Amino acid sequence: MPDLFSPYTLKGVTLRNRIAMSPMTMYRSVDGRMGDYHLMLLGSRAAGGFGLVFPEQIAITPDGRTGTCCAGLWDDAQVEGLARICALVKEMGAVPAIQLGHTGRKGSEQKPWEGKRQIAPDHPDGWQVRGPSALPYGGRYTYPVQELSIPEIHALHRAYADAARRALAAGFEWLEMHFAHGYLGASFFSPLANQRTDAYGGSLENRLRFHREAMDAVRAVWPERLPLTMRLGSDDFHPDGVQFDDAVWAVGELKRHGLDLADLSLGMNTDDLREPPFSQAAFMVERGSRVRRECGIPVAVSWNLGTPAIADRVIREELVDLVFLGRPALANPHWPVWAARELAQDDPFSLLPQDWSWWLHNRPGSENSHGWPAPAASR
Ligand SMILES: Cc1cc2nc3c(=O)[nH]c(=O)nc-3n(C[C@H](O)[C@H](O)[C@H](O)COP(=O)(O)O)c2cc1C
Numbered sequence: 232m233p234d235l236f237s238p239y240t241l242k243g244v245t246l247r248n249r250i251a252m253s254p255m256t257m258y259r260s261v262d263g264r265m266g267d268y269h270l271m272l273l274g275s276r277a278a279g280g281f282g283l284v285f286p287e288q289i290a291i292t293p294d295g296r297t298g299t300c301c302a303g304l305w306d307d308a309q310v311e312g313l314a315r316i317c318a319l320v321k322e323m324g325a326v327p328a329i330q331l332g333h334t335g336r337k338g339s340e341q342k343p344w345e346g347k348r349q350i351a352p353d354h355p356d357g358w359q360v361r362g363p364s365a366l367p368y369g370g371r372y373t374y375p376v377q378e379l380s381i382p383e384i385h386a387l388h389r390a391y392a393d394a395a396r397r398a399l400a401a402g403f404e405w406l407e408m409h410f411a412h413g414y415l416g417a418s419f420f421s422p423l424a425n426q427r428t429d430a431y432g433g434s435l436e437n438r439l440r441f442h443r444e445a446m447d448a449v450r451a452v453w454p455e456r457l458p459l460t461m462r463l464g465s466d467d468f469h470p471d472g473v474q475f476d477d478a479v480w481a482v483g484e485l486k487r488h489g490l491d492l493a494d495l496s497l498g499m500n501t502d503d504l505r506e507p508p509f510s511q512a513a514f515m516v517e518r519g520s521r522v523r524r525e526c527g528i529p530v531a532v533s534w535n536l537g538t539p540a541i542a543d544r545v546i547r548e549e550l551v552d553l554v555f556l557g558r559p560a561l562a563n564p565h566w567p568v569w570a571a572r573e574l575a576q577d578d579p580f581s582l583l584p585q586d587w588s589w590w591l592h593n594r595p596g597s598e599n600s601h602g603w604p605a606p607a608a609s610r
Pocket residue numbers: 253254255256257287288330409411412462496533534535536537555556557558559
């Protein structure tokens with residue numbers, strides 16, 4: 232029976248444990264490039280014991296960013312910053328993963344702490360947002376949306392492939408396509424955002440065409456030995472939006488197009504959520520487990536999994552294959568070490584670089600002398 236600290240192999244890649252740092256958008260890039268801030272953020276999580284480490288969503292085109300200070304990979308000049316991160320993450324024993332995406336009608340946004348409102352297209356930090364249909368999201372996303380033409384959709388698929396080629400050159404070993412959270416992939420899948428009458432809209436089959444073609448374009452340049460995964464907006468929590476049954480069908484379809492693992496998250500195609508589950512622990516796990524069973528594909532989920540006993544249980548019970556941690560990874564760069572202590576694993580400090588763990592193993596002191604509380608079981 233696996234536990235949270237069992238190694239995990241997918242295709243030609245082995246993770247040292249089942250704990251991933253989930254992609255989290257930061258607002259610290261200049262011209263889409265990643266710098267020392269990102270090296271610090273991601274290197275420290277790899278040093279803290281995470282098995283898989285994602286930077287934020289990386290935009291395939293400039294208008295695919297959340298804001299002008301977010302990262303991208305539409306230009307060769309953006310490879311170097313990411314290559315530095317890959318090298319450090321690997322040196323610290325983790326596997327570097329990349330999430331490629333496009334924000335669609337939810338782009339051109341202020342930083343969260345500046346209000347998170349959409350910025351006007353004619354403002355120097357704003358742009359004309361694009362989506363499957365000319366339907367604004369509403370709420371704080373107020374500006375008109377331009378409907379993508381079919382040649383523009385094909386150009387986006389080429390942009391996915393070009394970004395994937397650059398990701399490989401940078402040293403990434405795991406590629407996730409971001410089709411969740413109300414961004415472009417999520418909005419093509421959802422009737423709340425997609426009201427096209429051509430081959431990319433209408434039936435469920437048509438609403439998944441964008442994803443199938445994007446995945447085919449990426450799979451053609453991304454080596455078979457490396458995992459290709461996606462984060463899917465699997466439920467809109469709205470009667471007129473994506474229902475979870477749609478997601479189960481979509482995962483089965485995309486598996487035939489080379490999908491190696493499904494990371495299931497929320498649609499977020501509307502703010503009008505009916506009975507949102509945000510306050511429940513581990514609320515995506517049951518859904519993930521259904522996809523794992525019915526589609527016969529490995530599954531990862533995030534959302535409220537920061538309690539070690541819960542994260543361990545969902546792996547032990549083989550409900551999901553990996554746990555993705557967002558906010559817990561921001562709160563504690565050493566979350567895996569802390570969890571290993573809480574779960575009474577042998578030698579939690581072995582997750583740290585040897586330069587640190589040697590001292591923690593070899594210098595006597597009281598239980599708390601190195602600044603960690605004693606594990607819960609012994610308190
Ligand atoms: C600061 C921040 C930025 C995020 N940015 C992204 C992102 O770029 N891509 C994505 O798929 N999810 C993003 N998320 C969602 C997280 O990856 C994760 O799915 C979510 O926070 C739930 O996990 P948690 O309960 O462990 O935080 C972000 C979350 C936070 C807190």
